[in-house]
Amino acid sequence: MSTKNRIAIVVSIISVIFIGGFITYTLLRSDTVTDVVVIGAGASGMSAAIEAADAGFDVILLEKMPYVGGNTARATAGINIVGSPFQDEMGIVDSKELFVNDVLVSGHSLNNKIMVEKLANESSDALNWLDNMGADLTDIGILAGHAVPRTLRPSGGQPVGSEIVRVLKKNVDEKGIDLRLENKAISILTEASGEVSGVSVVDRSGRTYTIHAKNVIIATGGFGGSPEMYVYYNQELKGYKTTNSPSATGDFITLVAPLDVKLVDMSYIQTHPTVSYEYGMLITEAIRGNGGILINNKGLRFSDELENRDLLSADILSQPDQEVYLVFNEEIKTSLASSSDYINMDIILSADTLDSLAEQMRIDKQTFQKTIVNYNQFVAQQSDTDFGRRSLERTLESGKYYAIQVIPGVHYCMGGILIDDKARAIDSKGQIIKGLYASGEATGGIHGLNRLGGNSLLDAVVFGRIAGRLGQK
């Protein structure tokens, strides 16, 4: 045989092996079988995936972005836990009933009370679970609308979201869960009977493949990152900036559109009162919780700064020129490590004296001085006779002083997929859709008209875990 022929044979063999391998790989990828597919790797999806893996199921966790975390990674202020050891240490008297009452007041009683009670009942178990995985949730504070401090975050007031994402991702990796980044779920497959049978996915190369699974958990988050969507569901939000991740595009809506899944409360979209006027960046509620106040361009306070988010947002929008500043001092800054992020940005004004800060805010110095002196007195006497502020943590007696111009911005979608207390998706006739579960911000009904700060992370972890148990408990 000539050398030329030998080379031709070798090339043919290599080609057959390569093409065969490619076809096998494609077939395998196009026909994957697993027990559970979780769509979305935020707090809710990762909690579901871990719980399902712990129950012995094979899990594939899909994430459309090149990284995990979604809106969860942006969370700063904290997660609500009733009856934590930190409350005990500080002598804070709390109860599930008090917490449920705060949630219902905040939600204007349009919440599903059974789900709210579930949240309250499962909160200390959620803390133990996160704690056992190595989460640092040891700093406690108060947020707007709460009767008592019960919101936990890492020591020194570090942001809570990155800590929760860190421990959940570490556990996903340690458990060997099949996490597929840049793999976007594009449709949910069902049998003629209506039972779930899998998910259609587009991978990072643009190729579509199928995962066969009898259980699908939708944990795609909300739609607050898409101005088109939030304006579609609530036209009053036209022109609003958003605090959300660009990943929050409401994919759950298109995923369930061909199914008979019931969506609820879709027009209930929360604005957060303190969003940076310039960049739409969220200025954490914990600054107000730790003592920050709001001042209008007349140099006056105008509300209880710890009023529920919807009411405080409305108060801000009714101020002259809608020009409002969040004012705090060095002591508050030091109490919250997360606030350091704002200091080096050009969104913040800073000064050693109140007069100098007033000058920069272009407000009347004497009025501003008087407002601060008054406020300090309220703190000293622990009673705000102007606006009935519910928690008076710190005076603003000493500098350095800081001010950030703020405006309400779109923050959270209360609406979404209707689920029951086992995270099972419900159809328009009130029936369970076999094999379909949902959790986190993709669901609706728990938070009513206005979510209480710190409750979304709790919701994502509690109902993510419940979803991962596939209706077992």
Ligand SMILES: Cc1cc2nc3c(=O)[nH]c(=O)nc-3n(C[C@H](O)[C@H](O)[C@H](O)COP(=O)(O)OP(=O)(O)OC[C@H]3O[C@@H](n4cnc5c(N)ncnc54)[C@H](O)[C@@H]3O)c2cc1C
């Ligand atoms: C700036 C900011 C601060 C906040 N602070 C707090 C706080 O202090 N306390 C609190 O309780 N709540 C807070 N929240 C709200 C809270 O962070 C979120 O509501 C919560 O984390 C939502 O969790 P999730 O898992 O449901 O969704 P997400 O964390 O948004 O995760 C959803 C994931 O699904 C992925 N995904 C979407 N569609 C698809 C698809 N088709 N295929 C595959 N993957 C998909 C997304 O890329 C994303 O990674 C804050 C929100 C923001 C924006």
